[in-house]
Amino acid sequence: MTPGLGIWRCANCRSGFFPQRLLCARCHGASFEPDRVYEAVVEEVSVIRHMLGQSDWQPRRIASVRTSDGQRITIGLTDESGPGTVIELFEQDTAPFGAAKK
Amino acid sequence: MHTDAAIVGVGQSAYTRRPQPGQSTHTFIRDAVVAALSDAGVDAREVDGMAAASFSLAPDAAVDLAWKLGVSLRWLVQDSNGGSSAMNMLGHALRAVESGAASVILVVGGDATGLGGYAKVAANFNIVTQLHLAPLGHGGPNGVYALVTSRQMKKYGLQKSDYGHIAIAQRAWAAHNPYAVYRTPMTMEEYLAAPLVADPLSRYDCVPVVAGAQAIVVTHPDRGPRGRAPVRVRAHRTSFNYDNQEGDGLATGISTFAGELWQAAGVRPEDVDVAAIYDDYPTMVLAQLNDLGMIAGNDLARFARRDIGERRFPVNTWGGMLSAGQPGGPAGGLNGISEAVLQLQQRAGARQVKNARLAVATGYGMTMYRYGGTAAAAILERME
Numbered sequence: 001m002t003p004g005l006g007i008w009r010c011a012n013c014r015s016g017f018f019p020q021r022l023l024c025a026r027c028h029g030a031s032f033e034p035d036r037v038y039e040a041v042v043e044e045v046s047v048i049r050h051m052l053g054q055s056d057w058q059p060r061r062i063a064s065v066r067t068s069d070g071q072r073i074t075i076g077l078t079d080e081s082g083p084g085t086v087i088e089l090f091e092q093d094t095a096p097f098g099a100a101k102k
Numbered sequence: 103m104h105t106d107a108a109i110v111g112v113g114q115s116a117y118t119r120r121p122q123p124g125q126s127t128h129t130f131i132r133d134a135v136v137a138a139l140s141d142a143g144v145d146a147r148e149v150d151g152m153a154a155a156s157f158s159l160a161p162d163a164a165v166d167l168a169w170k171l172g173v174s175l176r177w178l179v180q181d182s183n184g185g186s187s188a189m190n191m192l193g194h195a196l197r198a199v200e201s202g203a204a205s206v207i208l209v210v211g212g213d214a215t216g217l218g219g220y221a222k223v224a225a226n227f228n229i230v231t232q233l234h235l236a237p238l239g240h241g242g243p244n245g246v247y248a249l250v251t252s253r254q255m256k257k258y259g260l261q262k263s264d265y266g267h268i269a270i271a272q273r274a275w276a277a278h279n280p281y282a283v284y285r286t287p288m289t290m291e292e293y294l295a296a297p298l299v300a301d302p303l304s305r306y307d308c309v310p311v312v313a314g315a316q317a318i319v320v321t322h323p324d325r326g327p328r329g330r331a332p333v334r335v336r337a338h339r340t341s342f343n344y345d346n347q348e349g350d351g352l353a354t355g356i357s358t359f360a361g362e363l364w365q366a367a368g369v370r371p372e373d374v375d376v377a378a379i380y381d382d383y384p385t386m387v388l389a390q391l392n393d394l395g396m397i398a399g400n401d402l403a404r405f406a407r408r409d410i411g412e413r414r415f416p417v418n419t420w421g422g423m424l425s426a427g428q429p430g431g432p433a434g435g436l437n438g439i440s441e442a443v444l445q446l447q448q449r450a451g452a453r454q455v456k457n458a459r460l461a462v463a464t465g466y467g468m469t470m471y472r473y474g475g476t477a478a479a480a481i482l483e484r485m486e
Contacts, residue, residue, distance in 0.1 A: 019471065025346040025348070044256075046252065046301050046302075047298070048248075048300050049298050052217055052224065052241075053220075054221075072472065074234070074235060074249065092237070094233040094234060094237065095237035096238075097238070
């Protein structure tokens with residue numbers, strides 16, 4: 001688990017992106033610098049109760065969140081946080097997760 | 103307006119939830135092609151163009167399909183834009199016929215992934231899904247559109263039962279479609295009691311995956327069967343990656359061209375007799391109709407309860423994919439086009455909308471990250 005979420009910041013206009021892009025969606029600059037965001041606010045939550053092709057699935061929570069830098073991303077929620085909750089972001093491998101800020 | 107090209111025939115295979123040994127994407131497509139050529143009164147030797155789309159044709163490509171169908175072509179397109187592939191291919195085919203690039207074009211789509219195969223497709227839809235969504239256990243498109251649905255409910259004051267009106271109305275239409283996999287009428291109580299799949303989506307909000315295929319024939323209007331009016335396209339528009347996935351997903355790419363579409367067609371939304379709206383989820387039916395300007399005052403709840411719930415306006419009269427089944431996104435768009443053709447030609451049997459002359463059909467799909475990034479629509483009309 002790595003604290004925060006890696007984003008890609010345009011070297012020209014400073015816009016931040018997740019997932020990674022090839023060109024900046026604002027200025028079409030081609031150079032990006034790695035950056036990290038650590039907080040987000042939960043906007044919508046869903047519980048995935050059924051997974052096609054799996055019989056022993058345990059429900060998982062996912063959420064649409066807005067990061068402190070403005071990106072709207074989809075994460076896995078590891079606690080019972082609901083809409084409006086400020087959460088801490090962390091990464092497991094290539095996937096973003098979050099839980100309520102302690 | 104496309105005046106020198108039209109749809110003259112439609113056909114489909116059987117739909118099944120569980121393909122049997124010996125059945126494959128290829129055999130379903132074959133069955134749809136045979137049905138469409140027969141319907142159009144066209145010999146396979148006359149076909150000189152083909153457009154194909156499928157999630158499960160690989161490792162074959164469209165040219166392999168041409169070979170296995172025994173059609174020699176001078177125009178060939180393979181589209182990979184999911185739920186809008188069918189509509190995209192229709193546009194390509196119309197322009198190809200009008201430009202002389204081909205004279206008789208088969209537009210085909212089909213899939214036979216099976217449920218396990220579809221789960222693999224859903225988890226590997228694109229690189230972003232592989233890296234950032236599937237590891238969450240996001241549930242494929244169900245999880246994505248669960249979040250979109252929550253946003254839509256919040257923004258427009260929708261209740262769960264409002265989506266039920268769409269599912270129930272389409273099930274009632276499906277009762278008259280022998281190809282539909284679910285034809286038993288559904289009540290609101292049954293809809294609301296269905297198990298949750300991905301909150302707030304429950305079983306009847308999620309399109310059932312089926313194996314099957316659809317095909318249409320596009321050619322010069324004069325080459326259609328005698329005594330049957332061909333269906334022409336008054337206007338056709340597409341959109342790709344309309345907002346870089348930075349919006350809320352409640353407006354689709356249709357919002358970028360709707361005004362232009364109606365203007366080019368020379369008709370108004372209120373002139374439409376029947377609508378075939380890509381229905382992977384009820385949420386997206388409302389979103390697309392709203393983008394088309396067909397929901398007065400952007401009052402989605404009133405439209406769902408009154409116009410659809412009280413059957414005042416016919417939407418997805420073959421049962422939609424929600425009841426008939428989704429044979430992959432590509433064929434799932436072709437069945438809407440095919441139904442529009444049948445309705446306009448007064449060939450829809452017990453589900454015929456009286457005096458239908460003008461239809462709108464849409465495609466929507468390719469869930470890139472937070473919602474679909476492709477959309478397309480056409481205004482279709484029976485030629486007299």
